[in-house]
Amino acid sequence: MDNFTVGVVVFPGSNCDRDVSWALEGCLDIRTKYLWHESSDLSDVDAIVLPGGFSYGDYLRCGAIARFSPLINALDEFVKSGKRVLGICNGFQILTESGFLPGALVANKNLNFICDDVELDIVSSKGGWFKNVDEKQTIKLPIAHGEGRYHCDSDTIKKLVDNELIALRYKNNPNGSSFDIAGITNEKGNVLGLMPHPERACDETIGGTDGLFTLKSLILK
Amino acid sequence: MDQFAVNVFVRLRPSVLDPAGEATKSASIKLGAEGIKSLRIGKMIEVIIEGNGENEVRGKIDLLCDRLFANTVIEDYEYSLEKL
Numbered sequence: 001m002d003n004f005t006v007g008v009v010v011f012p013g014s015n016c017d018r019d020v021s022w023a024l025e026g027c028l029d030i031r032t033k034y035l036w037h038e039s040s041d042l043s044d045v046d047a048i049v050l051p052g053g054f055s056y057g058d059y060l061r062c063g064a065i066a067r068f069s070p071l072i073n074a075l076d077e078f079v080k081s082g083k084r085v086l087g088i089c090n091g092f093q094i095l096t097e098s099g100f101l102p103g104a105l106v107a108n109k110n111l112n113f114i115c116d117d118v119e120l121d122i123v124s125s126k127g128g129w130f131k132n133v134d135e136k137q138t139i140k141l142p143i144a145h146g147e148g149r150y151h152c153d154s155d156t157i158k159k160l161v162d163n164e165l166i167a168l169r170y171k172n173n174p175n176g177s178s179f180d181i182a183g184i185t186n187e188k189g190n191v192l193g194l195m196p197h198p199e200r201a202c203d204e205t206i207g208g209t210d211g212l213f214t215l216k217s218l219i220l221k
Numbered sequence: 222m223d224q225f226a227v228n229v230f231v232r233l234r235p236s237v238l239d240p241a242g243e244a245t246k247s248a249s250i251k252l253g254a255e256g257i258k259s260l261r262i263g264k265m266i267e268v269i270i271e272g273n274g275e276n277e278v279r280g281k282i283d284l285l286c287d288r289l290f291a292n293t294v295i296e297d298y299e300y301s302l303e304k305l
Contacts, residue, residue, distance in 0.1 A: 061292055068289075097292065104294040106233075111240045151237060151295055176238065 004219050007035040007045030009091075011055035011066050016088065016199060020051045020215075023199040028216055037066065040074040047084040047218040048075070050091025052144070052197060062105060062147050063093035072098050084127075084218050085191045089145055092183070092193030101184055101193045102160070103152035109176025113146040117207065119171040120182055120196060124164040127189030128220050132213040139210035141196035143174065143182075148195040150177040150184075163187055168194055222271045225278050229300040231291045232263035266290055275302065 010017045024030040056065035087095040095101045122130045160166050168183035183194025198211025233239050239261045246260035272278035291298040
């Protein structure tokens with residue numbers, strides 16, 4: 001796995017790209033490469049992270065404009081080939097807007113921008129995104145969002161439950177998300193979108209290491 | 222080529238909670254306005270567009286609404302169109 005490279009996508013307005021890169025390189029010794037949103041050549045990366053932030057200033061709707069970037073257009077092929085894609089916060093919003101994951105993310109119920117640590121239940125093992133050495137079923141990760149309320153219709157909830165696509169649920173729902181959903185995967189399991197920030201929980205000195213396993217799992221085949 | 226002025230209205234679907242609308246409703250009541258039963262906030266997008274006749278322009282606007290202006294998972298849209 002020496003040459004395994006994770007592409008970290010940079011949109012105008014991304015602000016967690018360097019955090020993701022730091023967590024992967026500094027904490028996990030995994031090579032990263034920044035991918036400008038106008039690039040559509042994904043041939044030299046083995047997995048991709050869509051980081052948090054405010055791509056295109058959140059204009060129109062969060063993630064709505066990013067969907068039309070050349071990089072997101074090229075992502076379809078990448079996902080179909082089975083390679084792994086992780087969307088964190090704004091990255092999750094982009095994945096729903098572009099149809100890689102169902103549902104949508106809308107304004108928090110209390111209209112506050114919520115910045116907090118939250119407890120999360122690991123619901124599904126699909127894709128192996130949360131497999132940790134302690135076999136923990138509950139993890140703690142930071143959230144920081146104004147528009148993180150997951151919304152979908154009841155048929156979609158049923159589909160998510162029946163196909164074990166719900167990856168994470170909030171223990172104490174902070175934002176009004178349907179069914180306490182904090183993160184979901186696609187059917188294949190190679191695409192994960194979540195509102196919490198695993199890259200901000202990769203070192204004991206800054207509040208825990210529960211995010212390490214999710215980032216580390218990017219190198220899974 | 223004809224030119225059209227199009228006003229697109231994008232609204233949250235009735236089933237989607239609108240916390241900004243609720244907050245504005247609450248502020249409206251504090252201002253002294255009585256009788257407000259419901260208040261929901263949407264968007265209006267004004268477009269000036271050229272095309273060969275109304276049908277072609279409607280086709281373009283339908284595409285824009287469906288793919289960009291609204292996210293049909295959470296929003297409905299409608300528009301009015303006026304030939305300039």
